[in-house]
Amino acid sequence: MTPARSGPTPVAPPDFGHRTVVLRTAGGRFSVRFGLRSALVTALLAAVALGLAIVALGIGEFTVSVPDVVSALLGHGTGAVHMVVVEWRLPRVLLALLLGAAMGLSGAIFQSLTRNALGSPDIIGFNTGAYTGALVVILLVQGSYLQTSLGALAGGLLTAALVYLFSYKKGIQGFRLIISGIAVSAMLASVNTWLILKASLEQAMSAAVWGAGTLNRVSWDHVLPVALSTLLLATVLLCFGKNLALLEMGDDAARALGVRLEVSRLVLVVAGVALTAMVTAAVGPIAFISLAAPQLARRLVRGPSVSLLPSAAMGAFLLVASDLVAQNAFAPTQLPVGVVTVSLGGCYLIWLLAREIRRK
Amino acid sequence: MPDASLLHSGTPAPASASQSGPAPSPPAGGRLRAAGLSLGYAGHLVSEGLDLVIPDGEFTVIVGPNACGKSTLLRALSRLLEPRSGKVLLDGKAISSLGAKEVARRLGLLPQTSLAPDGITVADLVARGRHPHQKFLRQWSVEDEAAVVRAMAATKVSPLSARLVDELSGGQRQRVWVSMVLAQETPLLLLDEPTTFLDIAHQIELMELFRQLNRQGNTLVAVLHDLNHACRYATHLVAMKDGDVVAQGRPQDVVTAELVEEVFGLPCVVIDDPVSHTPLVVPLGAYPAPGLARDA
Numbered sequence: 001m002t003p004a005r006s007g008p009t010p011v012a013p014p015d016f017g018h019r020t021v022v023l024r025t026a027g028g029r030f031s032v033r034f035g036l037r038s039a040l041v042t043a044l045l046a047a048v049a050l051g052l053a054i055v056a057l058g059i060g061e062f063t064v065s066v067p068d069v070v071s072a073l074l075g076h077g078t079g080a081v082h083m084v085v086v087e088w089r090l091p092r093v094l095l096a097l098l099l100g101a102a103m104g105l106s107g108a109i110f111q112s113l114t115r116n117a118l119g120s121p122d123i124i125g126f127n128t129g130a131y132t133g134a135l136v137v138i139l140l141v142q143g144s145y146l147q148t149s150l151g152a153l154a155g156g157l158l159t160a161a162l163v164y165l166f167s168y169k170k171g172i173q174g175f176r177l178i179i180s181g182i183a184v185s186a187m188l189a190s191v192n193t194w195l196i197l198k199a200s201l202e203q204a205m206s207a208a209v210w211g212a213g214t215l216n217r218v219s220w221d222h223v224l225p226v227a228l229s230t231l232l233l234a235t236v237l238l239c240f241g242k243n244l245a246l247l248e249m250g251d252d253a254a255r256a257l258g259v260r261l262e263v264s265r266l267v268l269v270v271a272g273v274a275l276t277a278m279v280t281a282a283v284g285p286i287a288f289i290s291l292a293a294p295q296l297a298r299r300l301v302r303g304p305s306v307s308l309l310p311s312a313a314m315g316a317f318l319l320v321a322s323d324l325v326a327q328n329a330f331a332p333t334q335l336p337v338g339v340v341t342v343s344l345g346g347c348y349l350i351w352l353l354a355r356e357i358r359r360k
Numbered sequence: 361m362p363d364a365s366l367l368h369s370g371t372p373a374p375a376s377a378s379q380s381g382p383a384p385s386p387p388a389g390g391r392l393r394a395a396g397l398s399l400g401y402a403g404h405l406v407s408e409g410l411d412l413v414i415p416d417g418e419f420t421v422i423v424g425p426n427a428c429g430k431s432t433l434l435r436a437l438s439r440l441l442e443p444r445s446g447k448v449l450l451d452g453k454a455i456s457s458l459g460a461k462e463v464a465r466r467l468g469l470l471p472q473t474s475l476a477p478d479g480i481t482v483a484d485l486v487a488r489g490r491h492p493h494q495k496f497l498r499q500w501s502v503e504d505e506a507a508v509v510r511a512m513a514a515t516k517v518s519p520l521s522a523r524l525v526d527e528l529s530g531g532q533r534q535r536v537w538v539s540m541v542l543a544q545e546t547p548l549l550l551l552d553e554p555t556t557f558l559d560i561a562h563q564i565e566l567m568e569l570f571r572q573l574n575r576q577g578n579t580l581v582a583v584l585h586d587l588n589h590a591c592r593y594a595t596h597l598v599a600m601k602d603g604d605v606v607a608q609g610r611p612q613d614v615v616t617a618e619l620v621e622e623v624f625g626l627p628c629v630v631i632d633d634p635v636s637h638t639p640l641v642v643p644l645g646a647y648p649a650p651g652l653a654r655d656a
Contacts, residue, residue, distance in 0.1 A: 012509070013505055013509070014483040014486075014487070014505070014508050014509050014512060014518075014521050015483060015521040015522045016481055016483040016484055016487075016521070016522065017481035017482070017483060017484070017521070017522030017523065017524070018481070018522075022500055022505075024500075024501070024502075028498070028501055028502065029497065029498065030497045030498065031497075031498050031499055031500045031501050031504075032499045032500060033499055033500035115475075239496070242491070245477070245488075246488060246491060248475065248477045249474055249475055249476070249477065249488070250471070250473060250474045250475040252440055252469070252471035252472070252473065252474065253471055253474040253475070255439070255440055255460070256438065256440075256464065256468070256469035256470075256471060256541075257464050257488065257489065257491045257492060257544070258459075258460040258461035258462075258463065258464030258465075258491060258492040259460065259491075260460050302479065303479060303480075304477040304478060304479045304480035304481075304484060305477045305478055305479065305480075
């Protein structure tokens with residue numbers, strides 16, 4: 001038997017079962033491979049999200065036509081158009097895109113780590129804890145918007161840490177994380193109710209609005225910190241994204257391939273929590289996008305488990321679409337976007353349940 | 361028969377690897393060795409002060425009864441389990457001090473249980489075996505592609521390349537996992553009960569593949585529960601009991617009815633396998649030993 005070790009002889013590439021794109025530089029110093037369908041879905045979702053964003057910039061009490069919106073974005077807008085599109089509406093739309101992507105990524109991370117379609121920051125109690133923190137600030141300190149954000153952040157992070165500690169036993173296990181999250185969530189929800197009952201009507205209303213999650217009060221001041229944080233976390237995920245996929249094969253197999261388990265998991269959990277924290281601090285808790293975006297993206301991509309980029313694109317699309325609905329469905333009344341996402345999320349869960357029942 | 365000639369070869373096999381040959385020579389130098397290992401899980405100690413050299417170029421098989429510590433030892437050798445004391449040395453350095461990817465380039469492991477992610481195809485799963493060789497900017501080089509093709513050809517899963525792993529039978533899935541480890545192209549291969557879930561034809565097919573890999577110069581260490589497979593394919597057998605190594609050496613020299621009774625508590629007769637001329641363990645069970653006078 002002569003060894004058929006091929007050097008310069010070209011080998012037929014393996015059939016991956018789906019079309020893949022391989023890019024290589026001549027010297028071999030750079031090479032990358034990705035699924036064609038995944039790339040196309042991401043590009044399509046991003047394009048639709050951007051399209052909706054442009055439409056959203058034109059709709060409102062002061063209607064601006066799409067060509068005018070585009071020229072305003074490019075810097076050629078006149079006085080009123082420029083003010084409405086760029087100064088008032090653009091930060092909101094930009095944040096919808098960025099925060100939606102952040103939620104999609106966060107959901108993808110948690111669902112991959114817990115190996116469970118219900119694993120999302122919502123489930124592990126982060127949002128409830130953030131609401132507790134915000135309520136404490138609103139009711140006890142009568143705090144400003146910034147103070148409420150910080151309170152929410154602190155509450156959310158403490159809750160996440162608590163849930164993590166409860167479920168830690170030589171490493172995180174998906175199921176334990178979810179159960180601990182649900183338990184802590186339930187306890188904090190009752191605390192929240194009690195706090196609201198004790199508050200005055202005004203305070204309670206203000207707390208309720210915050211608790212629903214709204215993009216109504218964002219301005220350009222919010223955009224830079226969110227953009228920077230998203231950039232930072234996206235860079236982290238670029239480095240650790242591959243480990244996320246490898247961790248799904250089980251601890252032994254991942255370690256055998258050279259993945260440093262606890263480091264990877266810690267970085268990924270911290271990144272996931274940080275992404276959610278950023279969203280909650282900026283606009284309050286927005287439910288269901290973290291849960292639904294990765295699964296919907298997965299359904300379109302049809303790849304193994306959840307993937308990061310398509311989830312991000314889907315999250316951006318969902319939030320922009322939800323905000324469009326929130327602003328215009330009952331015009332001139334503006335709904336908090338969180339109400340729309342909860343309604344959509346409810347429909348999604350019902351559909352999921354119906355599908356599962358039909359399958360059995 | 362699977363064709364291992366397509367695979368990457370390591371160092372040439374030493375002469376002592378042949379089945380029928382001169383008197384047994386002491387184990388060759390070992391890149392992988394255990395020194396004074398104390399191993400255990402929370403609560404109980406499995407092994408204490410265990411020393412073992414894995415000889416280079418040999419197909420070492422570790423056998424023993426349930427809970428004798430053979431899987432624990434393999435896990436410690438592959439760095440999955442941290443020893444309570446003592447060290448595992450790889451190329452002279454403590455394995456815990458080497459980088460994770462560095463170890464993964466020298467040592468491949470087929471674990472007992474692995475989870476295939478939902479919806480992954482065979483080729484994608486095998487391609488993940490290239491991770492230790494990949495860098496941030498070099499995600500899919502020509503070598504990676506060639507290695508995956510070779511690995512799939514060696515285990516004969518190339519026709520299944522585009523199928524979903526979820527849809528395969530237990531035996532096919534196991535061959536895909538073996539493929540993934542082969543794609544890693546390591547000179548040392550650790551296999552934890554690789555033939556579980558396979559029917560006898562596939563078991564033999566896989567063992568023959570491992571034998572070929574060994575003949576090409578790769579060092580293999582396997583934990584097997586089938587003693588006769590171990591006798592037939594191992595070039596170096598290690599028998600364990602209660603966390604200690606009871607005997608080691610060529611199967612022909614080591615496997616006797618007395619040893620099997622001592623280690624497994626199984627009365628048996630050891631004969632010469634007519635096909636491979638290696639020891640064949642035939643359990644007595646309720647039968648009387650052949651050659652004994654019958655009760656009057």
